[in-house]
Structure formats: C-alpha cells, structure tokens
Amino acid sequence: MPSKDGASPQQGSLFGEILDWMLAPLLLIWPISVALTWLVAQGIASRPYDRELGETARSLGLQVAAAEAPMGLAKGRDRNALAPEAAALLRADASDTVFYQVLGLRGELLSGDAALPVPVEEAPIVPWEIHFRDDEVGTDAVRVAYLWVAPEGQAGSTRTMLVQVAETLGKRARLTNEIIKGVILPQFVILPLAVLLVWLALARGISPLNELQRRIRSRESSDLSPIDEQRVPDEVAPLVRAINDLLARLDSSMSRQKHFLADAAHQLKTPLAGLRTQAELIQREIDAGRASPDEMKRSLAQIARASERAAHMVNQLLSMARAEDAEQAMRREPVNLAEIAIDTVRDFVPRALERRIDLGYDGVAPDDSRLRVQAQPVLLGELIRNLVDNALLYTPAGGVVTVRVVEDPFGQVVVLQVEDTGPGISPAEREKVFQPFYRSLGSGVEGSGLGLAIVQEIVQQHAAELTLDDTRVRRAAGGESPDGQGPGARFTIRFPATSSPTS
The missing domain is CATH 3.30.565.10 (Histidine kinase-like ATPase, C-terminal domain)
Structure with missing residues (x-):
C-alpha cells in the first residue's frame, strides 16, 4: 500500500516475507488443531463411559421388568422397583454423582430421583432400545442413558416403563483433559522445532540468491557480460535472463555512446584546430610587422567560419542528445x-x-x-x-x-x-x-x-x-x-x- 506522502513502501526481506507466509498459517492452524483435538477427545472420552452407563441402565431395566409381576401392577407404587442393595451399589461411584429414575406404566415415580427430567420423545417408542442425551439435574450437567421397559408377561402390551440412569461429567472431563495433554503438550516441543526447521530450510533454499548477489557485487563496473544462467535455480532464471537482457542493452548503448563521443571529438577537432592555426598565424604576422588589414580580415573571416562550424556541431550534438532523451x-x-x-x-x-x-x-x-x-x-x-x-x-x-x-x-x-x-x-x-x-x-x-x-x-x-x-x-x-x-x-x-x- 502506498505511503501517505505518495512514495512506495520500502521492500522488506524476501526471507522474512516467505517465513511470515509459512509460519502465519502454521500459527493460525495450531489453535484450530487444539479446538478440534478437544472435540475429538470429548468423543473418545464419552464413548466407554456411555457404554458403561448404557449397560447399567439395561441391567436396571431387567431388574425392574422382573420385579413387576402382571398381577401386582396395581400395587407397584407401594413397592420399590429396585432392591435397596442394588440402589446402594448404583450410588457407590466415588468420582461422579449417579442418579436413577424408574417411572411406572402410568408415568408414576416408582423409585429413584424425582429431579431427573423426563425425555421428550417424538419418535415411536421402541422397548429396550437405549438412548443417550445431555441434560441437567439442578445445577449439575449430566449424561443420561434411558430406555423403555416392557414388564415380563406384557409382550403384547403397548404400555412401558421408563428407566433412566444419569451421572455427572467428572470422569469424562478428566479423561478428556488427559487426552488433550497427551496430544497438545508434545506440540509445544514440535512447534518450535518446526519453526527452526522451516528457518533452516529457507536459509538453505535462498543460499543460491546470496551466491548470485556475491557474484554480481564482485564484478567490475565495466563488465557487462551475461550472467551464467546455468548456476542459478530455475525460479531465478527468468530474473537472470531479464538482467542479461538489460546488460546487453546497456552494453549496446554504452558502445554507441563511446563511438558517438569519439566521432564527436574527432569532428570538433577540425574546426578547433583551424581556429588555433589561424590565431597563431595572425599572431606571427603581427609580431613580424607584416600583417596588413586585408590579411587580418581574411584570417578573421576564416576564424569566424571555423567558430561557426564548431557552434553548428555543438548545436547538432545537443539536438542529438535531446532526440535520444526518452523521458x-x-x-x-x-x-x-x-x-x-x-x-x-x-x-x-x-x-x-x-x-x-x-x-x-x-x-x-x-x-x-x-x-x-x-x-x-x-x-x-x-x-x-x-x-x-x-x-x-x-x-x-x-x-x-x-x-x-x-x-x-x-x-x-x-x-x-x-x-x-x-x-x-x-x-x-x-x-x-x-x-x-x-x-x-x-x-x-x-x-x-x-x-x-x-x-x-x-x-x-x-x-x-x-x-x-x-x-x-x-x-x-x-x-x-x-x-x-x-x-x-x-x-x-x-x-x-x-x-x-x-x-
């Protein structure tokens, strides 16, 4: 972008510009990689715990289905759907809080935690199919596994009971953090190493440019011979060819100028020599006392003609210079x-x-x-x-x-x-x-x-x-x-x- 005063901005280092364009995407991709790693780690950490939570919900459903006899459905609310020993074992998790809930055929609470929300299902209910969802119990975020249970002996009935098991996300969060640490921490070592390797690769890659610069700087000012294109990388060869073309044009222009100056000096030499000769001749005649007015007039006329030719030559040289001025x-x-x-x-x-x-x-x-x-x-x-x-x-x-x-x-x-x-x-x-x-x-x-x-x-x-x-x-x-x-x-x-x- 042009500067405020209209001048073009100073061109920076090619090495630094290439390094910036290589490292900037790398530094931009790294936080994206961290975010993707966190999402993937969450999925990896949730998968075994979801499987365990689903098995727990299925086991609870089997116990509830066996405990609900066909003749005792009317009295189901007066009995626990889960034995006290099983309920105590379910809540024995030291890392997370576990909630469960059993709802009867009419949606009544048979056992467990009344605060656990009931799922909103729009699809048809399929008995014994386990589902998962994320929900909240009070202020705690939980992962819920739930299924609808058909009591034994009620295979033809469309009435089902709901069994839900939920747990907080402590174990999942810890496993997710461990996975992220295992993936991200090595990157703190790999990233600086990658930057160093990129820097070394660029330094090695532009070394031919430094060599080309050294060869050009070591040249004499009068050396306008072409640069050897065989000793430069393919990417720099067009630039070298352009420089060689410029050198050829400069050589041709300087040769023409040298030839022109030599010819101009030769052409100016004749009228200037005539001027000098006539001046010396009339000086000798005056010193010898032989200078008549007519001879002096002839000498002065010859001097005037020689000066006129010299002036005409100078004017023509100036015109030639103006004609060659491309600007x-x-x-x-x-x-x-x-x-x-x-x-x-x-x-x-x-x-x-x-x-x-x-x-x-x-x-x-x-x-x-x-x-x-x-x-x-x-x-x-x-x-x-x-x-x-x-x-x-x-x-x-x-x-x-x-x-x-x-x-x-x-x-x-x-x-x-x-x-x-x-x-x-x-x-x-x-x-x-x-x-x-x-x-x-x-x-x-x-x-x-x-x-x-x-x-x-x-x-x-x-x-x-x-x-x-x-x-x-x-x-x-x-x-x-x-x-x-x-x-x-x-x-x-x-x-x-x-x-x-x-x-």
Whole structure:
C-alpha cells in the first residue's frame, strides 16, 4: 500500500516475507488443531463411559421388568422397583454423582430421583432400545442413558416403563483433559522445532540468491557480460535472463555512446584546430610587422567560419542528445504539424534567399485541425529543421526546396515531406546517411553528419515511418533527371494521426 506522502513502501526481506507466509498459517492452524483435538477427545472420552452407563441402565431395566409381576401392577407404587442393595451399589461411584429414575406404566415415580427430567420423545417408542442425551439435574450437567421397559408377561402390551440412569461429567472431563495433554503438550516441543526447521530450510533454499548477489557485487563496473544462467535455480532464471537482457542493452548503448563521443571529438577537432592555426598565424604576422588589414580580415573571416562550424556541431550534438532523451519524448501533446512546418520554413527564408534557392511550403492551411499528431513539439521542430537544413545544404543555387504537409485519404496518418532538387542520394547510400557523422563522398558539402541521424532518432521516438526516394525520375546511366537537374531527395514521414476535440 502506498505511503501517505505518495512514495512506495520500502521492500522488506524476501526471507522474512516467505517465513511470515509459512509460519502465519502454521500459527493460525495450531489453535484450530487444539479446538478440534478437544472435540475429538470429548468423543473418545464419552464413548466407554456411555457404554458403561448404557449397560447399567439395561441391567436396571431387567431388574425392574422382573420385579413387576402382571398381577401386582396395581400395587407397584407401594413397592420399590429396585432392591435397596442394588440402589446402594448404583450410588457407590466415588468420582461422579449417579442418579436413577424408574417411572411406572402410568408415568408414576416408582423409585429413584424425582429431579431427573423426563425425555421428550417424538419418535415411536421402541422397548429396550437405549438412548443417550445431555441434560441437567439442578445445577449439575449430566449424561443420561434411558430406555423403555416392557414388564415380563406384557409382550403384547403397548404400555412401558421408563428407566433412566444419569451421572455427572467428572470422569469424562478428566479423561478428556488427559487426552488433550497427551496430544497438545508434545506440540509445544514440535512447534518450535518446526519453526527452526522451516528457518533452516529457507536459509538453505535462498543460499543460491546470496551466491548470485556475491557474484554480481564482485564484478567490475565495466563488465557487462551475461550472467551464467546455468548456476542459478530455475525460479531465478527468468530474473537472470531479464538482467542479461538489460546488460546487453546497456552494453549496446554504452558502445554507441563511446563511438558517438569519439566521432564527436574527432569532428570538433577540425574546426578547433583551424581556429588555433589561424590565431597563431595572425599572431606571427603581427609580431613580424607584416600583417596588413586585408590579411587580418581574411584570417578573421576564416576564424569566424571555423567558430561557426564548431557552434553548428555543438548545436547538432545537443539536438542529438535531446532526440535520444526518452523521458522528454514521452511528454507528448497534440501538435499542429502544418503550423510547425510553416514556422520552420519562415525561419530558413533568409538563408534560402542568400543561396538563391526557392524555399516554400505546399500543403494544407495551418488552421486545419485534422492534421494533428501526438508528438513532443520541440523534437518535432528539430526534425523539420534538420530536414530543411540538409536540403538547403545539398541543393545548388537556383534549386527548389519544398516542405509539404498533407493528410492521407483514409485519415490514419499525417504525411510530412521535404524534397529538393539537389544531387539526390544513391540507393546504396540511403541506409548509411542516417548513421551519425556519415556524409556522402564527393558532395563537397561541409556539414556535421548528424542531421539525418537526429531525424531518424526522432522518427523512432514517435513510432512514425520514414522513407527516402528521389524527387524526380533518374536517368538510366547519368543519375540526373530528364530536365538536366539533379534527381533530388524526398524524405517522407508518416505520423499516426490523432483525433482532436471539436470546437
């Protein structure tokens, strides 16, 4: 359960949690076992005493049946149904108080204790069938055995006498306690022993986890090799496979970062070396007194160009870092793609005019609410900016660069296209141009080689689809279009469309 401040609760010990889940049922079952043992012990203790009590009631019934002659029924109330010696023997139990009762054919008390309750029978009376019940005599709880007796010589008669024998529960309670003690007391030794054995078994069972932890902790920070799955239990193998997958992805990511940093350092080295060389050259000319204003202007112009290339490289590196930031890419919102494309074209118009390139936008109006995509606005702007920048770099003077945003006929995607009339990209290089720092050979264009790599990363972050083809049809051999211009390059990106709320 989350804590009050919103933070997740601290995870406890796995060993302790498993131990709790094993011992909690055990400690819950133990009192239930005691209660069941007590009930079973009561049944066991009552069975022999019920048998003895039933035999006593039957013997008393036989004596009562023999004592009741057919001719003396009218005088039965004036005689004892049980001889004084037998009555004295019946009450000779030193542990419990014994009660008996004999009721005549008319329900009159012939002998015994009048306080013993009479049973309430709903079923038909069967002579000589012994029944048992729990009852009370005064404040004493008793166990009663009773039966209906048919006097001798009255076999065909439906009139019966009732004989009851009852005793208190002292002997039964003592036997029940002895049985419970015999069963429960050993459990006080067995239960702690069971807890100890469970603890030892768990400690032995999780020892492979401790070994795995030791192996991981002993690794060097640079060791991203897979963990041996053969030396771990089957239950932990999926976790180890997940860790190995993470290590593989970390290794790949770190390798890419190392390669990227090495390439970035190499690329930055050239403009920085140019800056240093030009500064040292002009310093020597000044020291020698040979520095003319024209030479100083040329040196300063070269320094400005080198610093501009370095600044452009740094900006591209920052854009690449933003494109690879997964957390930033997750912060998406409905974005008007046409509006961002038009703003980007407007920003590049001065540069296009300087290079005498016809830069324009061709597509739907920016107020068309249908052309919205779920995207990160900053990254989407970087994507269009790099595509336009790349097109202006490779398009010669007099060429055309067009940015286009259209909707597909089925309304499932929004299409962004940036095309130019430059030399184009050969089919053999179309996979390579999206690699960082790759530049087409023989183009004579100075660039960082990061623009299309940034585009590829942003496209992947937004689950879009990127295709590259020619703007015009190439000649069979010359690589130019039929009108003499270059075949150009056309980048087409299809973003999943998102439904916008109606106004």
